[in-house]
Amino acid sequence: MGVIKNLAASLIVIRQSSFRNNHKIIMSRRLHARRTDGVDKNVWVEFTQLAADYKAVNLGQGFPDFSPPQFIQDAFCKAISGGPQMHQYTRGFGHPPLVKNLAKFFSRIVGHDIDPLEDILVTVGAYQALFCAFQALVDEGDEVIIVEPFFDCYQPMVVMAGGKAVYVPLRPREGSTVLSSGDWILSAEELASKITSRTKAIVINTPNNPLGKVYKTEELQMIADLCIRHNLLCISDEVYEWLTYDGAKHVKIASLPGMWERTVTIGSAGKTFSATGWKVGWVISSGHLIKHMKTIHQNSIYHCATAAQEAVAHGFEREYEMFGNPESYFKQLPAMLHHKRKKLASCLQSVGLQPIMPEGGYFMITDISSVKVNLNDQSNTDEPFDFRFVKWLIKEKGLATIPVSAFYSPEHRKEFDKYIRFCFVKEDSTLDAAEDILRKWSQQE
Amino acid sequence: MSIAQQILTCSRFACRSVPINSRRRFCTSQHIMMSRHTHTKRIEGLDQNVWVAFTSLAADPSVVNLGQGFPDIPPPSYIKEGLAKAASEDRMNQYTRGFGHPSLVKALSQVYGKVYGRQIDPFKEILVTVGGYGSLFSTMQALVEEGDEVIIIEPFFDCYVPMVRMAGAKPVFIPLRLKPGKKTITSADWFLDPDELSSKFNSKTKAIIINTPNNPIGKIFTRDELQMIADLCIKHDTLCFSDEVYEWLVYKGHQHIKIATLPGMWDRTITISSAGKTFSVTGWKLGWSIGPEHLTKHLQTVMQNTLYTCATPLQEAVAQGLVLNYELMGQPECYFTSLAEELEVKRDRLATILQEAGMTPVIPEGGYFMLVDVTSLNLDLSHITDDEAYDYKFVKWMIKEKKLAAIPVTAFVGDESKKQFEKYIRFCFIKQDSTLEAAGNILKNWAKS
Numbered sequence: 001m002g003v004i005k006n007l008a009a010s011l012i013v014i015r016q017s018s019f020r021n022n023h024k025i026i027m028s029r030r031l032h033a034r035r036t037d038g039v040d041k042n043v044w045v046e047f048t049q050l051a052a053d054y055k056a057v058n059l060g061q062g063f064p065d066f067s068p069p070q071f072i073q074d075a076f077c078k079a080i081s082g083g084p085q086m087h088q089y090t091r092g093f094g095h096p097p098l099v100k101n102l103a104k105f106f107s108r109i110v111g112h113d114i115d116p117l118e119d120i121l122v123t124v125g126a127y128q129a130l131f132c133a134f135q136a137l138v139d140e141g142d143e144v145i146i147v148e149p150f151f152d153c154y155q156p157m158v159v160m161a162g163g164k165a166v167y168v169p170l171r172p173r174e175g176s177t178v179l180s181s182g183d184w185i186l187s188a189e190e191l192a193s194k195i196t197s198r199t200k201a202i203v204i205n206t207p208n209n210p211l212g213k214v215y216k217t218e219e220l221q222m223i224a225d226l227c228i229r230h231n232l233l234c235i236s237d238e239v240y241e242w243l244t245y246d247g248a249k250h251v252k253i254a255s256l257p258g259m260w261e262r263t264v265t266i267g268s269a270g271k272t273f274s275a276t277g278w279k280v281g282w283v284i285s286s287g288h289l290i291k292h293m294k295t296i297h298q299n300s301i302y303h304c305a306t307a308a309q310e311a312v313a314h315g316f317e318r319e320y321e322m323f324g325n326p327e328s329y330f331k332q333l334p335a336m337l338h339h340k341r342k343k344l345a346s347c348l349q350s351v352g353l354q355p356i357m358p359e360g361g362y363f364m365i366t367d368i369s370s371v372k373v374n375l376n377d378q379s380n381t382d383e384p385f386d387f388r389f390v391k392w393l394i395k396e397k398g399l400a401t402i403p404v405s406a407f408y409s410p411e412h413r414k415e416f417d418k419y420i421r422f423c424f425v426k427e428d429s430t431l432d433a434a435e436d437i438l439r440k441w442s443q444q445e
Numbered sequence: 446m447s448i449a450q451q452i453l454t455c456s457r458f459a460c461r462s463v464p465i466n467s468r469r470r471f472c473t474s475q476h477i478m479m480s481r482h483t484h485t486k487r488i489e490g491l492d493q494n495v496w497v498a499f500t501s502l503a504a505d506p507s508v509v510n511l512g513q514g515f516p517d518i519p520p521p522s523y524i525k526e527g528l529a530k531a532a533s534e535d536r537m538n539q540y541t542r543g544f545g546h547p548s549l550v551k552a553l554s555q556v557y558g559k560v561y562g563r564q565i566d567p568f569k570e571i572l573v574t575v576g577g578y579g580s581l582f583s584t585m586q587a588l589v590e591e592g593d594e595v596i597i598i599e600p601f602f603d604c605y606v607p608m609v610r611m612a613g614a615k616p617v618f619i620p621l622r623l624k625p626g627k628k629t630i631t632s633a634d635w636f637l638d639p640d641e642l643s644s645k646f647n648s649k650t651k652a653i654i655i656n657t658p659n660n661p662i663g664k665i666f667t668r669d670e671l672q673m674i675a676d677l678c679i680k681h682d683t684l685c686f687s688d689e690v691y692e693w694l695v696y697k698g699h700q701h702i703k704i705a706t707l708p709g710m711w712d713r714t715i716t717i718s719s720a721g722k723t724f725s726v727t728g729w730k731l732g733w734s735i736g737p738e739h740l741t742k743h744l745q746t747v748m749q750n751t752l753y754t755c756a757t758p759l760q761e762a763v764a765q766g767l768v769l770n771y772e773l774m775g776q777p778e779c780y781f782t783s784l785a786e787e788l789e790v791k792r793d794r795l796a797t798i799l800q801e802a803g804m805t806p807v808i809p810e811g812g813y814f815m816l817v818d819v820t821s822l823n824l825d826l827s828h829i830t831d832d833e834a835y836d837y838k839f840v841k842w843m844i845k846e847k848k849l850a851a852i853p854v855t856a857f858v859g860d861e862s863k864k865q866f867e868k869y870i871r872f873c874f875i876k877q878d879s880t881l882e883a884a885g886n887i888l889k890n891w892a893k894s
Contacts, residue, residue: 029682032743033590033612040746044753045543063539073532076758080529087525088515088728092497124575124730128752139485156750161485277539277757292484295492299607300582301575302496305756306728307528 039156043406050391051400057433059344059422060400062209062362066427068275069329075314076278079307086307093294094122094282095309101316102267106284108323110255110265118287121294122304126239126268126281129293131157132300133235133264133283136292138163142200147186149407149416151209151237166194167409170213180357181213182248188222195226201233202226207240207250210365210407210421212358214248217256224256233289234259239268239281240361242330245338248359254284261286264293269312271362274333274425278308337362337425344424347435351442355422362425365404369418384417393420399437491607495856502841503850509883511872512840512850514660514814518787518877520725521780523769527762537758544745545573545733546760552767553733559774561706561735569738572745573755576730577690577719578604580744583751584686584715584734585612587743593651598637600857600866602660602688617645618859620866621662631808632664632816639673646677652684653677655704658691661857661871662816663809665699668707675707684740685710690719690732691812693781696789699810705736712737715744720763724780725875729759788813788874794881795874802888813875816854820868822891835867843870849887 044061051058058065067073079086090096096116103116114120123129130153138144140162146154148169158165168191170184191202204223206215215223227234234253241250254263264285270276283293315329322328341357344364348355354367368389375392386403394400404419424431496513503512510517531537541547550567558565565571574580581604589595591613597605599620609616619642621635646653655674657666666674678685687704695701705714715736721727734744766780773779777786792808795815799806805818819839826838836853844850854869874881 031684031740032587032746035590036587036743036746036750039750040742042543042749045749048542061540065535065539067535068538073538076532077529080525080532084517084519086728087520087726088517089513090728091500124752124755131751136484136488139487153750153753160750275538277537277541279752279754279756291492292488295484295488296611298494298497299488299491299604299611300751301579301730302604303576303578303728303730305730305759308756308759 035160035162039159043152043402047390047394047400047402050394054394054398054400056394056398056400057430057437058400059424059426059430059434060402062423062425063270063276064274064425065430066274066425068273069332071318071329072273072275072311072315076307076311078314079310082307082310086310088306089303090306090309092298092303093117094120094304095306095313097313098122098280098309098316101313101320102282102284105316105320105323110252110260110284112255112260114284115287119284119290121283121290121297122309123281123283123297124301124304125270125279126237126266127153127279128297128301129266129281129283130154130235130237132293132296133266134158134161134163135296135300137233137235137264137289138200141198143196143198144200145191145194145202146409147202147204148409148412149208149210149404150203151205152406154203154237155409163200164198165409166199167412168194169408169412170208170211179354181208181211181359184211184213184356186219186222188226191223192226195230195232199230199232201235203235203237204253205237206253207238207243207358207360209240209361210363210402210404211356212361212363212365214244214250214360215253217251220251220253221256224253224259227262228258232262234263235266236263237266239266239271241267242272243334243337243362244360245334245341246359250360261288264289269308269315273312273315273329278312280304280308280312340424340426340428340431343428343431344422344434347431347438348422351438353438362423364422364424365419366422367418368420384413386417386420390420397437397441399434487611487613491611495603495852499840499850499852502844505844505848508844508848508850509880509887510850511874511876511880511884512852514873514875515727516725516875517880518725518875521766524724524726524762524766527765528758531758531761531765534758534761537761539757540754541757541760543749543754544568545571545755546757546764549573549760549764549767552764552771553735556767556771556774557735559771561703563706563711565735566738570735570741572734572741572748573760574732574734574748575752575755576721576727577688577717577732579730579752579755580715580717580719580732580734581605581608581686581688583744583747584717585609586747586751588684588715588740589614589651592649594647594649595651596642596645596653597859598653598655598659599859599862600659600661600854601654602656603856605654606859614651615649616859617650618862619645620858620862621659621664629808630805630818632659632662632810635662635664635807637670637673642673643677646681646683648681650681650683652686654686654688656688657704658689658694658701658809658811660691660812661814661852661854662807663812663814665695665701665810666704668702671702671704671707675704675710678713679709683713685714687714687716689716690722692718693723694785694788694813695811696785696792696809701811712739715740720759720766724763724766725784729763731755731759731763791874791876791878791881794878795872795884798881798885798888799872802892804888807869813873815872815874816869817851817872818868819870834863836870840870847887847891849884 099116099120103114107114134157138161142163144158269280384405390403402421405413405417503510554567585608589612593614595609624634720731796806807816834855840853851870855863
């Protein structure tokens with residue numbers, strides 16, 4: 001026994017000294033923090049790379065391939081050539097002109113006097129707003145209810161905050177032909193059954209990514225009732241708030257009675273002004289919740305870029321004046337997208353696919369269970385069907401989409417692996433190119 | 446208690462504590478809600494912040510602001526033009542690669558490949574972040590957790606402590622100490638005691654944070670000092686987080702050395718830099734972390750779960766600025782050297798102004814801050830009864846009475862070292878000559894009175 005111990009000890013010494021001599025120390029201790037366990041995979045990193053590698057016609061990741069409106073580009077240029085202070089630090093919690101304009105604009109909509117300095121935090125995109133909300137409000141052991149399908153980052157953010165994600169799915173209404181996102185509903189009983197004494201918050205996204213559902217007032221009231229009864233917070237991701245079609249109306253749950261003080265509403269300049277690369281977002285909520293998010297923000301990145309905030313401030317000033325006017329970008333953008341949505345839907349239907357018409361947002365999901373194709377992939381039969389299908393579609397047909405099971409919990413992924421998501425916020429030429437690919441493919445069958 | 450009584454108690458509480466929102470239909474007790482919805486444990490005690498406190502005080506336009514560290518001199522014109530040009534290209538207004546815009550990480554790989562004298566993989570060994578702050582945060586969240594200890598050298602850039610604590614770890618402090626008996630003091634006179642440093646390392650030590658050139662003292666760690674730190678890191682199998690945001694601001698006779706280039710250190714070091722400090726555009730909030738793949742990949746995991754990607758047009762503009770200066774490296778027109786030359790003149794001017802006013806400046810070897818010992822002014826502030834360190838009281842008094850803003854240095858030290866540093870205040874000298882002269886006038890009049 002002693003001999004073996006000595007041998008083992010010598011081996012360790014030899015290993016350590018040879019490492020040192022080669023200056024190739026790989027640390028013997030565990031390096032990464034536990035909070036990064038299990039959150040390293042990311043559908044965007046994987047599929048954006050693939051789409052780029054294969055130069056696919058990209059209806060995958062959600063960003064416009066057309067330019068932001070002229071007035072916002074002009075505002076950015078003006079900011080860039082503005083005084084020296086445009087290139088230096090601004091107020092950490094949000095550039096004063098921006099928070100003032102956001103407060104003015106949204107007070108009118110929410111029906112509550114929003115304090116620009118206390119009730120708003122500007123963040124690096126809605127992504128960072130979500131991060132601040134989870135980090136500020138979700139503690140170890142807290143449960144967070146997430147409505148499926150969900151924008152994929154909610155789950156790893158809850159996990160990273162030490163919380164436990166509890167899922168409740170939107171389900172197609174009994175007996176309907178499931179042709180619209182409006183046919184997917186949340187059961188009040190099922191939702192109520194998920195609430196425990198550890199439940200801290202519920203996360204909703206309206207208009208929803210990927211389904212496109214726009215929650216109606218009654219549906220939000222049902223959720224609000226539960227929040228109030230059980231003293232829950234509500235995190236409401238409303239980045240697509242201006243994009244509603246066919247008369248669907250976006251309703252802010254924060255405007256319902258008793259909800260202002262318990263709702264965290266998240267918005268995005270990127271989605272609002274078709275400038276996703278600017279990464280300017282915000283949280284609007286009651287000051288007593290915002291102050292905790294400010295603490296996270298001041299201890300993580302502290303400031304957001306000044307010039308971009310200045311430009312967005314101008315954008316909101318213009319839209320405040322134009323509100324309700326046909327020239328308002330908040331009317332023009334959904335009108336433009338309405339036509340693209342129709343175009344994509346017809347294209348998918350013409351090749352025998354079944355799209356679910358979204359009431360709002362950037363995306364359309366399609367049932368692919370009728371598609372007969374030999375995926376020929378020896379590698380990953382462990383992966384859900386839609387993941388494998390999307391990869392095949394990129395590699396073999398040069399068309400990029402996103403697998404919808406990426407928006408479901410690990411527990412439910414296998415049940416919902418027959419849908420893929422298309423983004424239609426693209427130039428008509430991109431949509432035409434996609435149509436060509438799909439037509440050729442269906443003709444080959 | 447009957448339902449009626451409960452409702453009555455509830456509404457009485459609500460009436461007294463907060464103004465009733467007439468839109469409320471339900472009786473929601475604000476008190477009950479707030480006790481349920483308090484902040485998470487990770488931010489316990491982290492809500493105070495020196496910048497939040499002092500930026501608003503100094504915002505008064507009549508105050509000469511040598512406080513917060515940002516230039517009031519313009520950035521190079523090509524950098525602004527680069528941004529305007531980038532913003533005019535359609536795809537530059539949409540999402541780019543999460544871990545860093547390709548043209549930027551390639552440019553960084555080029556510039557730093559030369560500086561480090563090694564090949565740096567642009568995709569695996571670099572992460573672009575929201576400023577140096579974002580790099581520090583990604584590093585802490587990725588590599589530091591409960592049970593860890595992190596050594597911090599005082600004085601330190603104030604965010605290190607809350608970030609270490611937010612990650613659940615324990616900060617362990619070691620102060621820089623002043624060599625006594627010198628007439629003109631420079632940042633080189635501040636040193637780390639080797640035995641004291643060694644005593645701070647133990648099996649729980651996950652990392653040591655160094656900042657060179659240092660904010661606020663301006664010290665540039667020598668090769669020997671870095672070697673001493675490196676030896677300890679290797680001996681104790683510790684990581685090193687090296688905040689080098691002022692890496693180009695090095696004055697004559699000194700050299701910035703990257704600890705990651707010392708033997709055995711590349712594999713255990715994350716080096717942090719800032720476009721804001723490099724190109725005088727602090728309002729762009731772009732920075733980067735450079736390190737070995739086995740560490741950087743965890744920072745990338747944090748990035749993809751926090752804010753995912755940084756702004757595209759800004760990254761493109763920084764990439765172009767880097768490419769331009771890469772060509773000029775070693776030449777006087779290179780901004781990496783020309784800015785330092787410009788600042789050295791300002792450094793010397795401010796030092797003279799302070800000496801003439803009877804204060805004792807600590808001449809920095811690098812960076813754009815200068816520490817000043819205000820003891821000789823003999824300002825009696827005992828009438829101010831706030832429970833604050835002397836330098837906090839001094840700076841607040843100076844802003845109010847003399848219309849000159851600085852930053853108190855005890856904001857950069859732990860509680861136990863406050864006494865050692867409370868007679869120092871920090872001035873920022875990356876300011877227009879007119880700003881420095883205005884400060885000079887205030888100090889001249891003060892000295893006379």
